Amino acid sequence: VENLAQLVNVLSIAKVYNEKILVIGAGSNMLISDKGFDGIVIKLKRDFNTISVEGEQVVAYSAAMLPMLIKTTVDYSLAGLEELFGIPGSVGGGIIMNAGTKTSTISDYLEYIEVIKINAPEEGIIKLAKEQINFKYRSSGLEDQYVIIKACFKLKKGDSELLKKRINECLLKRSETQPLGTFNAGCIFKNPYEGGKDITAAKLIESAGLKGFSIGGACVSEKHANFIINKNNATCEDFVNLIKYVTKVVKEKYSVELQPEITLVGVEL
Secondary structure (H helix, E strand, O other), X not given: OOOHHHHHHHHHHHHHOOOOEEEEXXXXXXXXXXXXXXOEEEEOOHHHOOEEEEOOEEEEEOOOEHHHHHHHHHXXXXXXXXXXXXXXXXXXHHHHOOOEXXXXXXXXXXXXXXXXXXOOHHHOOEEEEHHHOOOEOOEOOOOOOEEEEEEEEEOXXXXXXXXXHHHHHHHHHHHHHOOOOOOEEEEOEOOOOHHHOOOOHHHHHHHOOOOOOXXXXXXXXXXXXXXXXXXXXXXXXHHHHHHHHHHHHHHHHHOOOOOEOOEEEOOOO
């Protein structure tokens, strides 16, 4: 959908016919069943793709891409979001899953969001302050309830050159540690200890000897064990079977039950 009127119209029709709704951002952390999704898929475009800056406030509509948002903040010498540079996906998707790194999340500098209720679009735009949102590690509590329209971030003045240096460092680190340039859905599992302070999912998977292990066309990355790559025309079933196997082995070896970080659509683990 390209504008607010279209969005409200689609949600209203879906409500009348009791259709399931799936809202996707950039789809960068999703695993969708080989059978597809039995309902209406909504992807926001055009009017939902703008970013504006006023002083230390940045308003980004939900379809804007995270890298573009961060580049914009750096161009305006605004600090806060640069740690997230290199995370793919849209602003809306990033907020829904509270995307982040070990040291920073997108919600850290969030002031408020504007949303539409999926099951009550007639209520119009609702403004939610950060304090009203139940942000946790890789979760917001907004899933399947709201469509995010836009987000307002409150940042701080910084040094543009230092910020550019920082995003280059972040990108370099990602290129050294993650399988960039492959078909993947990002980190598959949440780190079992919040903030990753003790041991990460990647370390557990690597210690279990699963780097490079594959089922069908899906393969645990040799570069970062918490990534599963589509090495050879993998199906969703290949991914699911590999995720189940990794979960089982890690639980048997370390008594830790890994939880998925990716969004699963029409898939049960």
